[in-house]
Each structure stands twice: as structure tokens, then as C-alpha cells.
Amino acid sequence: MKINVLDKGYVRLVDHMGGDLSVVNSARVSYAKESKELTPNDVKLIKFLAREDHMSPFRHATIQFEVYAPLMVARQHWKYVVGSDHTMDAWNEASRRYITIDVENYVPNPTDWRSKPENSKQGSGEPVTNTIGLEATQRLLRQIEQGLKDYEWALENNIAPEQARLLIPSAYGMYTAYYWTASLQSVCHFLNQRLAHDSQYEIQQYAAAVYELVKPLFPVSLEELIK
Structure with missing residues (x-):
């Protein structure tokens, strides 16, 4: 299941x-x-x-x-x-x-980005504006695209996978x-x-x-x- x-x-x-x-x-x-x-x-x-x-x-x-x-x-x-x-x-x-399995990343939709909470140092608050959310998603996608190119370049040039992974984008995602x-x-x-x-x-x-x-x-x- x-x-x-x-x-x-x-x-x-x-x-x-x-x-x-x-x-x-x-x-x-x-x-x-x-x-x-x-x-x-x-x-x-x-x-x-x-x-x-x-x-x-x-x-x-x-x-x-x-x-x-x-x-x-x-x-x-x-x-x-x-x-x-x-x-x-x-x-x-x-x-x-x-191994060099395919890289996949978590990409929030523009409406999924959350603001900082008002009275706490951790957690989330209300959703950010659509404009900010769209910009955040676009910036993340650009980083992922460039990072994947760099990672693939490293593998193609015989860099060990254990080091090539340093170039993998968006580590937390x-x-x-x-x-x-x-x-x-x-x-x-x-x-x-x-x-x-x-x-x-x-x-x-x-x-x-x-x-x-x-x-x-x-x-x-x-x-x-x-x-």
C-alpha cells in the first residue's frame, strides 16, 4: 500500500x-x-x-x-x-x-509559499502574495536547472559520484x-x-x-x- x-x-x-x-x-x-x-x-x-x-x-x-x-x-x-x-x-x-539515480526536487506551487510567523522564530505564517510566490517558484526552478547541468557535467567528466553530488541543486528540496x-x-x-x-x-x-x-x-x- x-x-x-x-x-x-x-x-x-x-x-x-x-x-x-x-x-x-x-x-x-x-x-x-x-x-x-x-x-x-x-x-x-x-x-x-x-x-x-x-x-x-x-x-x-x-x-x-x-x-x-x-x-x-x-x-x-x-x-x-x-x-x-x-x-x-x-x-x-x-x-x-x-549510484547516480535521477535527481528530483520538491517544487512548491506559487500558492504554497508561506510567510514567516509574526510571533515565533520557527514555523510558518499566512501564504505570501501570488507575485512573491510565483517569483520564488521561478527562482527555485532556475537553480535546479543550472545545478543539474553542473552535476551532469561533473559525471560526464569522470568526477567521482561522491564528489559530483556537491553540485546537485536545491539540497533541502x-x-x-x-x-x-x-x-x-x-x-x-x-x-x-x-x-x-x-x-x-x-x-x-x-x-x-x-x-x-x-x-x-x-x-x-x-x-x-x-x-
């Missing part, structure tokens, strides 16, 4: 292990018990675990995604992997040291592909942070796609873990 995001991006569900029942049985093993199917008492147990912040049972279920996102989104997403070993994350990303495998707890931590109304719009869209893919797999757990 795949959900398209932004202009060229997507989130794809690759694989998963477990469901709400695996959360329950991971908790019940303390008492040498096991459920064969989810019962009302099991639902109560999941509610208790989430309410009391007993997170280890939620680490026995995992989800694997393929994500295609602009670097500004991917690097923000990466923060949830760094320093989060207890939540069991894995991350593997396409490397331009070894360039798309990258990566696999993200994480425990249910880790996924829900990411969702709680990036579904928030004050998070960056672009990563909100990726979080919404992750939520839509995970919800059918762990309906009870997500109901309790997503604030």
Missing part, C-alpha cells in the same frame, strides 16, 4: 510484524498467559498500558516503510531515530556515493528514498510530534500518510497512543 505525498513523494507500507494482539501477549507473558484473539479484556489491557506509560509491550510490534521525501523532511524525520535505540528503529537510505523500520511505540511517538498543528506542513503530510497506513494494523493501540 502506498500513499502519495506532496508533488512527487510517497510513503509505502513494506511489511509489518504483529498487531494489537501481539501487544497484549507481550504484556501477558509476565503471568504466563496468552490470548488467541482480541477480547474486551485485552482492549482494556491496551488502554491500561498506554494510560500508565508501560511502553515495552508496544515495542514487540514493528512496521517497515519506504519513504520518498525531500531532504528537509527526511532530516527532520531522522531526529526520531538518533538517540532512540530503546524504541527500536532502523534506517537505510539511498547513497549517491554509489532534493528527494531521497529510505527504508524506516520502527517499533509501534516509535511510530506513535513520531506521529504525536508531527501530526501536531504547529509542526512543519510538509512533514505533517508524511505523518498523516504513516497514520493512514498503520491505523488498520493496530486500531486499538493507535487509538490509545495517539494524543
Whole structure:
């Protein structure tokens, strides 16, 4: 299953292990018990675990995604992997040291450019004027066009890909592909942070796609873990 995001991006569900029942049985093993199917008492147990912040049972279920996102989104997403070993994350990303895959960039429409917020050092405010938005899109496209020419020139002249990539344009907007495998707890931590109304719009869209893919797999757990 795949959900398209932004202009060229997507989130794809690759694989998963477990469901709400695996959360329950991971908790019940303390008492040498096991459920064969989810019962009302099991639902109560999941509610208790989430309410009391007993997170280890939620680490026995995992989800694997393929994500295609602009670097500004991917690097923000990466923060949830760094320093989060207890939540069991894995991350593997396409490397331009070894390959010269096509360069794609996130290009906002003229109406998508946002102003600086009035009372904050981060985030966005209202949309800019159509005139400014159109100029921003045109400037970005010019940079991308020139950068691609320079990158292709470097490759044609036998410069190593690991150095030629320095010429790739629009670093923050360039798309990258990566696999993200994480425990249910880790996924829900990411969702709680990036579904928030004050998070960056672009990563909100990726979080919404992750939520839509995970919800059918762990309906009870997500109901309790997503604030």
C-alpha cells in the first residue's frame, strides 16, 4: 500500500510484524498467559498500558516503510531515530556515493509559499502574495536547472559520484528514498510530534500518510497512543 505525498513523494507500507494482539501477549507473558484473539479484556489491557506509560509491550510490534521525501523532511524525520535505540528503529537510505539515480526536487506551487510567523522564530505564517510566490517558484526552478547541468557535467567528466553530488541543486528540496523500520511505540511517538498543528506542513503530510497506513494494523493501540 502506498500513499502519495506532496508533488512527487510517497510513503509505502513494506511489511509489518504483529498487531494489537501481539501487544497484549507481550504484556501477558509476565503471568504466563496468552490470548488467541482480541477480547474486551485485552482492549482494556491496551488502554491500561498506554494510560500508565508501560511502553515495552508496544515495542514487540514493528512496521517497515519506504519513504520518498525531500531532504528537509527526511532530516527532520531522522531526529526520531538518533538517540532512540530503546524504541527500536532502523534506517537505510539511498547513497549517491554509489549510484547516480535521477535527481528530483520538491517544487512548491506559487500558492504554497508561506510567510514567516509574526510571533515565533520557527514555523510558518499566512501564504505570501501570488507575485512573491510565483517569483520564488521561478527562482527555485532556475537553480535546479543550472545545478543539474553542473552535476551532469561533473559525471560526464569522470568526477567521482561522491564528489559530483556537491553540485546537485536545491539540497533541502532534493528527494531521497529510505527504508524506516520502527517499533509501534516509535511510530506513535513520531506521529504525536508531527501530526501536531504547529509542526512543519510538509512533514505533517508524511505523518498523516504513516497514520493512514498503520491505523488498520493496530486500531486499538493507535487509538490509545495517539494524543
